[in-house]
Amino acid sequence: MRERSGEWIGKLPYSKLSRLISKITTIHYPTVVAGPGPGEDAGIIDLGECMLVTHVDPITEAAESIGRLAIIVASNDVAVTGARPRWAQLLILLPPGYPWERVEALASEIGVAASELGIEFIGGHTEYAPGLEKPIIAVYAAGCACRECIVPTGNAKPGDVVVQVGYAGQEGAYILARDFRHLLAEKGIPLEVLDYLGREPRLSVVDVAVDLAEEGLVNSMHDATEGGIIGALVELALASSRTVRVDRRRILVDPKASEALGRLGVDPLKLISSGALIASVPPETVDRVIKLADKHGYPAAPIGVVEEGVARLVVEEDGRVVEELYEPPRDEISRFWG
Structure with missing residues (x-):
């Protein structure tokens, strides 16, 4: 494990991000329903006949399966607003001298993932870029939804039950098992566990998220990417200005995954977790949400509540507060890159 003391890797802290947003956001069109802000990962534009949802995301903290991860992660961020992703643009930055056969393999991986999700590419850019040690891929994804289907992250309401769909930490465990297999082996993790973690878990939440929105069962959703389940919960609190x-x-x-990560000293709740989402749900629809998640093959359970109060996440254990967060934590996986 490598970590550079004092150096931040990952999403910017919100104190710095807010300053950047204030400098960048100078024009405000009335058709923009959701723009940049704490916890809101997708832009929402009112086009009259449909609500256009857009999102862009890079893959920077993985080396294997980055093409597939890039498509799935960007698609999830569109889907948790209630829109099915349909179009994408692709940015591929390659280290100088990166072998062409590997570029072609990467393109094939991207094409398969996009086909599985029904996504058409409408443009992009690819280049060999100086200063890179590994490829970086960013995907811009977009989709449309009906006005009634849109579910902004900032719509969590006091009294809502917070429901988790999917396991925490699966994506991070998968990345570690693929990119840092030797390190896990040195920690005594059995071969069969490494093989289990190294199989790609179910990382897409597109179908279940869109169904939850179209059925009108949720007030708010957020996928659990960087910062894991804890990060997603903090972002939901910030976007909704609730506790x-x-x-x-x-x-x-x-x-x-929990046992293996424990041997590494990694908190699975703060580990990148594509394949899981959180939803703020009216109490009367909790059972239907869990039933729909089960229909799609995801575990689901209520894990908390939304309250009036300052924007923050309060984490309790055995009836006592163990953590209080006002911005997302640094993802645990960032300690392995440096």
Whole structure:
């Protein structure tokens, strides 16, 4: 494990991000329903006949399967607003001298993932760029939804139940098992566990998220990417300007992943977690949300509540507060890159 003391890797802290947004955002069109802001990962534009949802995301903290991850991660961010992703643009930055056969393999991987999700590419840019040690891929994804289907992250309401869909930390465990297999082996993790973690988990939440929105079962959703389940919960609280209170023991974690990550000293709740989402749900629809998640093959459980109060996440365990966060944590996986 490598970590550079004092150097931040990952998303900017919100104190710095807010300053950047204030400098960049100078024009405001009335058709923009959701623009840049704490916790809101997607832009929403009112086109009259449909609500256009857009999102862009890079893959920077993985080396294997980055093409597939790039498509899935960007698509998830569109889907949790209630829109099915349909179009994408692709940015591929390659280190000088990166072998052409590997570029072609990367393109094939991207094409397969996009086909599985029904996404058409409408443009992009590819180049060999100086100063890179590994490829970086960014995907701009977009989709349309009906006005009633849109679910902004900032729409969590006091009294909502917070429901988790999918396991925490699966994506991070997968990346570590693929990119840092030797390190996990040195920690004594059995070969069969490494093989289990190295199989690609179910990382897309597109179908379940769109169904939850179209059925009108949720007030707010957020996918759990950088910062993991804890990061997603903080972002939901910030976007909604509410207090979110959760029971740490209720958060769903794959037992095999939890054991392996524990040997590395990694908190699975703060580890990148594509394939999981959180939703703020009216109490009367909780059972239907869990039933729909089960229909799609995802575990789901209530883990907390939304309350009036300052924008923050309160994490409890055994009835006592163990953590209080006002901005997302640094993702645990960032400690392995440096």
